[in-house]
Amino acid sequence: MKKNIYINGLGNISPQETFYKTMGEEVVEAEGAFFACQEPNYKEFIQKKLLRRMSRIIKMGLATAQKALVDANHPPLDAIISGTAWGCVKDTEKFLETILENNEEYLTPTAFVQSTHNTVAGQIALLHHDNCYNMSYVQGYVSFESALIDAMLLFYDNKAKNILVNGIDEQTEKLGILLERLQCANAETAVMGEGAACLILGAEKTPNTYAQLAGASMLYRPKNKASIQQCLEQILQEANLKLEDIDVVLTGNQDQSLEMALFPEAAFSNYKKLCGEYPTSTAFATAIAAQLLKGDSWTKTALGINKKKVQHLLIYNNHQEVNHSIIVLSKVAQ
Amino acid sequence: MEELIEKLKVQIIKQLNLEDVEPNEIDPEKMLFDADNELGLDSIDALELIVLLDKEYGIKVKSQEEGKSIFQSLVTMAEYILEHQK
Numbered sequence: 580m581k582k583n584i585y586i587n588g589l590g591n592i593s594p595q596e597t598f599y600k601t602m603g604e605e606v607v608e609a610e611g612a613f614f615a616c617q618e619p620n621y622k623e624f625i626q627k628k629l630l631r632r633m634s635r636i637i638k639m640g641l642a643t644a645q646k647a648l649v650d651a652n653h654p655p656l657d658a659i660i661s662g663t664a665w666g667c668v669k670d671t672e673k674f675l676e677t678i679l680e681n682n683e684e685y686l687t688p689t690a691f692v693q694s695t696h697n698t699v700a701g702q703i704a705l706l707h708h709d710n711c712y713n714m715s716y717v718q719g720y721v722s723f724e725s726a727l728i729d730a731m732l733l734f735y736d737n738k739a740k741n742i743l744v745n746g747i748d749e750q751t752e753k754l755g756i757l758l759e760r761l762q763c764a765n766a767e768t769a770v771m772g773e774g775a776a777c778l779i780l781g782a783e784k785t786p787n788t789y790a791q792l793a794g795a796s797m798l799y800r801p802k803n804k805a806s807i808q809q810c811l812e813q814i815l816q817e818a819n820l821k822l823e824d825i826d827v828v829l830t831g832n833q834d835q836s837l838e839m840a841l842f843p844e845a846a847f848s849n850y851k852k853l854c855g856e857y858p859t860s861t862a863f864a865t866a867i868a869a870q871l872l873k874g875d876s877w878t879k880t881a882l883g884i885n886k887k888k889v890q891h892l893l894i895y896n897n898h899q900e901v902n903h904s905i906i907v908l909s910k911v912a913q
Numbered sequence: 914m915e916e917l918i919e920k921l922k923v924q925i926i927k928q929l930n931l932e933d934v935e936p937n938e939i940d941p942e943k944m945l946f947d948a949d950n951e952l953g954l955d956s957i958d959a960l961e962l963i964v965l966l967d968k969e970y971g972i973k974v975k976s977q978e979e980g981k982s983i984f985q986s987l988v989t990m991a992e993y994i995l996e997h998q999k
Contacts, residue, residue, distance in 0.1 A: 627932070627933070628953035630932065631929070631930045631931060631932045632930065632957070681968065684967075684968075685964050685967060685968040686964070687928070687960075687961055687964050688957055688960045688961065689930075689957060689961065692957075
């Protein structure tokens with residue numbers, strides 16, 4: 580049965596100043612083809628002796644989890660669910676390079692152990708001694724959405740009261756070259772990005788609640804625009820909303836004609852100008868959307884949203900006409 | 914021996930990714946895997962040291978007991994290398 584789900588805590592590492600603040604006073608713009616994250620001092624969150632084994636993405640995942648848990652006042656977790664397309668790609672590269680350099684001998688254990696996609700979710704559980712449901716979704720450009728929908732289903736089935744959900748992906752130079760070669764990325768049209776965003780979802784509203792998660796859905800290779808529209812209308816209907824109720828659309832798409840036609844009264848912003856293009860960019864979008872709905876003026880300014888009243892917000896991302904995803908958030912009255 | 918110990922310090926720092934540790938901070942006489950040792954090494958580090966011995970010095974550690982005596986300290990490691998290096 581459908582239930583109310585609230586975003587009660589956030590941790591966000593992105594190319595913008597989103598970790599220590601909600602958003603920097605000035606928008607950081609990408610220089611070159613790669614939009615790198617502004618990382619915090621990890622020693623504030625992770626013991627030094629543990630840090631030395633962790634690659635960047637693990638540190639990012641753990642620091643954002645820690646920040647979100649503190650922000651949500653440490654609720655007991657019933658599930659830890661990660662979404663990542665590239666996983667611990669730096670450790671994977673390191674491990675593969677060692678295999679090549681040493682002719683398949685002298686393989687060190689650390690890079691291997693930490694090259695798997697579920698390392699971050701596992702490390703969060705180890706660090707917080709949480710032996711609850713632990714899942715990692717590796718579903719390309721809808722990895723975060725898959726994690727989010729799993730969390731929603733756990734709430735609907737009464738199997739959870741608090742869930743940690745994150746979307747994490749790191750970029751490396753080699754990965755950028757490979758993605759271009761495979762025609763999965765084009766540095767000339769989209770700046771490649773990276774990020775780690777963590778949400779603490781709760782079945783109950785708290786004094787810290789940012790927004791309500793009203794719905795989420797994914798579409799795989801939709802036949803035409805009408806089927807996307809149908810999906811949008813259905814998700815809004817399930818949230819007791821109509822197309823005209825949406826005040827802001829955060830889009831990840833270069834061609835925004837469909838969104839503009841469906842939501843003529845809404846304010847638009849392309850969130851990828853703040854984080855670049857990467858598979859779990861919608862986690863970043865969800866985090867900043869939640870901040871915006873809570874009334875954060877810095878986020879509103881960074882997104883260039885002038886609308887005074889924002890009650891309902893829709894995030895729509897379409898990756899190469901293959902993976903479409905929709906997330907709907909609503910303002911919560913405190 | 915002194916030269917080998919200094920070389921080992923650098924190799925261990927690199928292999929175990931001991932961030933913020935300088936070679937002169939490692940006491941060659943101190944028990945490497947002692948709980949009081951500020952390096953905080955554990956069983957995964959022991960595996961990394963076995964790989965280091967094999968890769969850099971061509972020495973294969975054959976048993977757990979042998980490993981325990983080799984990796985007591987930097988001095989015992991250096992002594993073992995000098996004795997067994999091919």
